[in-house]
Amino acid sequence: xxxxxxxxxxxxxxxxxxxxxxxxxxxxxxxxxxxxxxxxxxxxxxxxxxxxxxxxxxxxxxxxxxxxxxxxxxxxxxxxxxxxxxxxxxxxxxxxxxxxxxxxxxxxxxxxxxxxxxxxxxxxxxxxxxxxxxxxxxxxxxxxxxxxxxxxxxxxxxxxxxxxxxxxxxxxxxxxxxxxxxxxxxxxxxxxxxxxxxxxxxxxxxxxxxxxxxxxxxxxxxxxxxxxxxxxxxxxxxxxxxxxxxxxxxxxxxxxxxxxxxxxxxxxxxxx
Amino acid sequence: xxxxxxxxxxxxxxxxxxxxxxxxxxxxxxxxxxxxxxxxxxxxxxxxxxxxxxxxxxxxxxxxxxxxxxxxxxxxxxxxxxxxxxxxxxxxxxxxxxxxxxxxxxxxxxxxxxxxxxxxxxxxxxxxxxxxxxxxxxxxxxxxxxxxxxxxxxxxxxxxxxxxxxxxxxxxxxxxxxxxxxxxxxxxxxxxxxxxxxxxxxxxxxxxxxxxxxxxxxxxxxxxxxxxxxxxxxxxxxxxxxxxxxxxxxxxxxxxxxxxxxxxxxxxxxxxxxxxxxxxxxxxxxxxxxxxxxxxxx
Numbered sequence: 331x332x333x334x335x336x337x338x339x340x341x342x343x344x345x346x347x348x349x350x351x352x353x354x355x356x357x358x359x360x361x362x363x364x365x366x367x368x369x370x371x372x373x374x375x376x377x378x379x380x381x382x383x384x385x386x387x388x389x390x391x392x393x394x395x396x397x398x399x400x401x402x403x404x405x406x407x408x409x410x411x412x413x414x415x416x417x418x419x420x421x422x423x424x425x426x427x428x429x430x431x432x433x434x435x436x437x438x439x440x441x442x443x444x445x446x447x448x449x450x451x452x453x454x455x456x457x458x459x460x461x462x463x464x465x466x467x468x469x470x471x472x473x474x475x476x477x478x479x480x481x482x483x484x485x486x487x488x489x490x491x492x493x494x495x496x497x498x499x500x501x502x503x504x505x506x507x508x509x510x511x512x513x514x515x516x517x518x519x520x521x522x523x524x525x526x527x528x529x530x531x532x533x534x535x536x537x538x539x540x541x542x543x544x545x546x547x548x549x550x551x552x553x554x555x556x557x558x559x560x561x562x563x564x565x566x567x568x569x570x571x572x573x574x575x576x577x578x579x580x581x582x583x584x585x586x587x588x589x590x591x592x593x594x595x596x597x598x599x600x601x602x
Numbered sequence: 603x604x605x606x607x608x609x610x611x612x613x614x615x616x617x618x619x620x621x622x623x624x625x626x627x628x629x630x631x632x633x634x635x636x637x638x639x640x641x642x643x644x645x646x647x648x649x650x651x652x653x654x655x656x657x658x659x660x661x662x663x664x665x666x667x668x669x670x671x672x673x674x675x676x677x678x679x680x681x682x683x684x685x686x687x688x689x690x691x692x693x694x695x696x697x698x699x700x701x702x703x704x705x706x707x708x709x710x711x712x713x714x715x716x717x718x719x720x721x722x723x724x725x726x727x728x729x730x731x732x733x734x735x736x737x738x739x740x741x742x743x744x745x746x747x748x749x750x751x752x753x754x755x756x757x758x759x760x761x762x763x764x765x766x767x768x769x770x771x772x773x774x775x776x777x778x779x780x781x782x783x784x785x786x787x788x789x790x791x792x793x794x795x796x797x798x799x800x801x802x803x804x805x806x807x808x809x810x811x812x813x814x815x816x817x818x819x820x821x822x823x824x825x826x827x828x829x830x831x832x833x834x835x836x837x838x839x840x841x842x843x844x845x846x847x848x849x850x851x852x853x854x855x856x857x858x859x860x861x862x863x864x865x866x867x868x869x870x871x872x873x874x875x876x877x878x879x880x881x882x883x884x885x886x887x888x889x890x891x892x893x894x895x896x897x898x899x900x
Contacts, residue, residue, distance in 0.1 A: 334785065337785070340679070341679040341682055341683050342679075345679050345680040345695070348676065348677075348699070348756055349698060351749075352699060352756060355714075355716060355753075356713075358713075358717065358723045359713070362716065417614045417618055418615060420612065420614070421614070421615035423608075423611060424608045425612060428608050428609055430609070432609060436612060436616065439623070439624075440619060442623065442858075443623060445810050445857045446627075446814070446854050447813060447814025447830060448816075449816050449833050449834065449850070450833070450851070453837065453847065454626030454850065455622070455626050456837075457629055457630060457843075458625055475618075475622045478615075533704040534704055537705055537706045538706065539707060539708055539817050540814060540817065540830075543817075544837060554706045554708060554709070557708055557709060557712075558708045561711075561712050561715075566716065569712060573709060580701075580705075581701065584701060585697055587700075588696065588700060
């Protein structure tokens with residue numbers, strides 16, 4: 331018994347230590363974005379007019395400099411969500427419903443990008459589509475390739491969690507045609523997992539760097555690429571402000587994912 | 603509807619994968635085999651004969667393996683707590699743990715610099731306390747690189763392990779204890795065999811992510827080159843196309859070999875773990891969590 335206590339205590343200690351490791355840098359970034367750098371003793375850039383300790387001015391500077399990148403990344407993330415839903419929901423349905431060898435092979439191939447390093451894939455895309463390099467939608471293609479496995483997984487998991495065939499059979503026997511079945515029977519059952527998948531896709535697309543970095547052009551630059559530019563060119567305060575903006579978008583999405591996922595999780599546990 | 607017509611619904615997906623995944627990969631493979639004298643493996647040989655490339659390949663494998671092993675072991679602690687214990691603020695703690703998942707490598711690199719750089723927060727803090735700036739600049743050394751890689755592996759390893767541990771019934775441990783098994787016996791005979799497979803598949807997941815990550819190395823690495831960085835240098839320096847393709851294919855092969863061999867040996871690789879849970883129906887779709895842990899490029 332005593333050994334168990336010690337064991338659990340050790341688990342808690344490791345967990346808290348890891349929590350500090352994860353959270354501390356984020357707090358330092360926040361502090362760096364909002365506090366006057368001279369308070370931290372590293373003032374290298376002079377910012378006229380602002381003399382208070384709490385300076386919101388850098389955010390304006392970052393927006394002015396990288397606003398376009400932010401818009402572009404947001405657009406990419408939303409488009410990735412849309413493409414992923416449109417492409418993977420019907421495919422997931424087909425794969426689960428037919429339960430065929432071809433379907434399983436397709437599923438396997440869809441998951442393949444998860445084990446392919448992004449930079450290798452971007453080299454492949456660049457070489458395959460040299461002519462259209464620099465087009466913004468090639469970046470979208472890269473994002474879709476890396477987010478579609480996630481959407482597929484979430485949706486196929488959901489489809490496999492209930493008896494699809496029986497459900498459709500019941501609806502059919504009640505006189506529902508194919509469209510009615512998919513719109514009023516199958517899709518409502520998938521609503522939750524599509525939301526979860528969309529949040530996941532949005533989050534990954536917003537932070538994607540590996541595959542899109544080499545596909546970027548000065549005209550179409552994703553926000554993570556802009557962050558890289560900031561880190562190499564700007565001061566700590568500006569970099570922190572830019573990172574804070576990145577976090578301000580991603581953290582609510584991840585929290586929502588946690589919250590919705592958690593609720594679903596509890597509900598299922600109660601049902602079991 | 604017959605099966606063929608149903609499968610037609612997946613046509614957009616097939617088209618997308620063919621154009622964006624299979625064709626570029628095939629092209630890359632073709633390029634990697636081409637050289638001045640026709641077809642051959644000479645580009646791949648360069649990876650082993652030229653010292654810088656050989657070193658980068660070696661570094662990539664060692665660093666990824668080290669980070670994967672460390673993160674799989676360390677993250678057993680939070681994964682176990684999230685799966686089996688209830689404590690106040692658990693959801694918040696868990697949420698914070700998942701944060702680094704969608705940070706791209708460059709952000710992790712930046713965080714490492716502000717914490718462990720030459721005037722990083724940790725050395726500054728230590729200077730205040732001890733009067734000496736210990737750890738200053740450690741971000742740029744191997745240790746810093748390992749810590750930065752661990753940073754983005756923590757959520758992945760934790761979530762992958764957690765969903766595996768959820769299937770583990772804590773009553774088993776109680777039963778074993780009531781049968782007279784000591785802590786050590788339970789650990790060795792009960793818990794270790796049960797967590798072995800999840801550990802191995804977590805290793806595979808984290809290894810793959812580390813292998814492909816290049817943002818961290820781009821920011822931090824001064825002398826310690828990794829393969830993705832070499833690829834990056836080839837493309838920015840208008841280097842050897844064939845060599846670049848060979849490096850990319852080598853990365854892909856390495857990642858796939860690790861993933862699929864783990865799957866084959868443990869029968870519990872990423873995809874199958876998923877299937878087992880999804881098909882089971884009764885279990886919670888914790889697959890989503892694995893997704894999250896696994897799929898995200900760092």
